[in-house]
Amino acid sequence: MIVAIDGPAAAGKGTLSRLLAEEMNLAWLETGSLYRAVALRVLRDGSDPGDSRAAVGAAGHLDAGDLSDPELRREDVGQAASRVAAISEVRAALIGFQRRFAHRPPGKVRGAVLDGRDIGTVVCPDADHKIFVTATPEARARRRFLQLRESGTPVDERQVLAATVERDARDTERSASPLTPAEDAHLLDTTNLSIDAAFATLTAYISGSSD
Numbered sequence: 001m002i003v004a005i006d007g008p009a010a011a012g013k014g015t016l017s018r019l020l021a022e023e024m025n026l027a028w029l030e031t032g033s034l035y036r037a038v039a040l041r042v043l044r045d046g047s048d049p050g051d052s053r054a055a056v057g058a059a060g061h062l063d064a065g066d067l068s069d070p071e072l073r074r075e076d077v078g079q080a081a082s083r084v085a086a087i088s089e090v091r092a093a094l095i096g097f098q099r100r101f102a103h104r105p106p107g108k109v110r111g112a113v114l115d116g117r118d119i120g121t122v123v124c125p126d127a128d129h130k131i132f133v134t135a136t137p138e139a140r141a142r143r144r145f146l147q148l149r150e151s152g153t154p155v156d157e158r159q160v161l162a163a164t165v166e167r168d169a170r171d172t173e174r175s176a177s178p179l180t181p182a183e184d185a186h187l188l189d190t191t192n193l194s195i196d197a198a199f200a201t202l203t204a205y206i207s208g209s210s211d
């Protein structure tokens, strides 16, 4: 079974995917971590994330250790990830890994859940279930702001909102695999939903009891 969960930053994809993986015994791949790992390598080399030669070089040299680096979660790495992700050669270098993970997931599992921006449209258009998780920019910025504050990072909520809107625009307006719902995706708006309520809706979509 392949489940594709797409949507903008901080809509709740990661939490929902993790819960789904646990509940249904699926392997989980957060595909954003691949773009973040490319971005972190580029930043550490002192290159610009918009420099396609540097980004394509980094994409060709990723290893498993890169994907578990706690620095991947940094705000500036998220922004840089969104810039390397606009380079079509970077996307081409990462698609094989994602498809292999979806079709031959590691471990004794029933299948895979992949979350990202283009899983239902480009990486796994043949996915058994596609969900597009969204929420207003204000709600997503608020969640991100609270997370950052809790982790001890001093932030201004207006700045988080501006960064969210900027990243949405870049991810949606790029020509290479832009963020957009697949035609056959279920839309799940989490603006006014608790995680429990959103997860119940997600599992209802997957079990086919809600259309």
Ligand code: DC
Residues within 6 Å of the ligand: 009, 010, 031, 032, 033, 035, 036, 078, 081, 082, 085, 086, 115, 116, 117, 118, 119, 167, 171
């Ligand atoms: O999901 P995330 O915030 O960790 O993703 C970071 C960036 O990576 C995001 O702004 C756009 C890019 N990305 C992408 O283009 N395609 C994906 N499948 C996943 C992430």
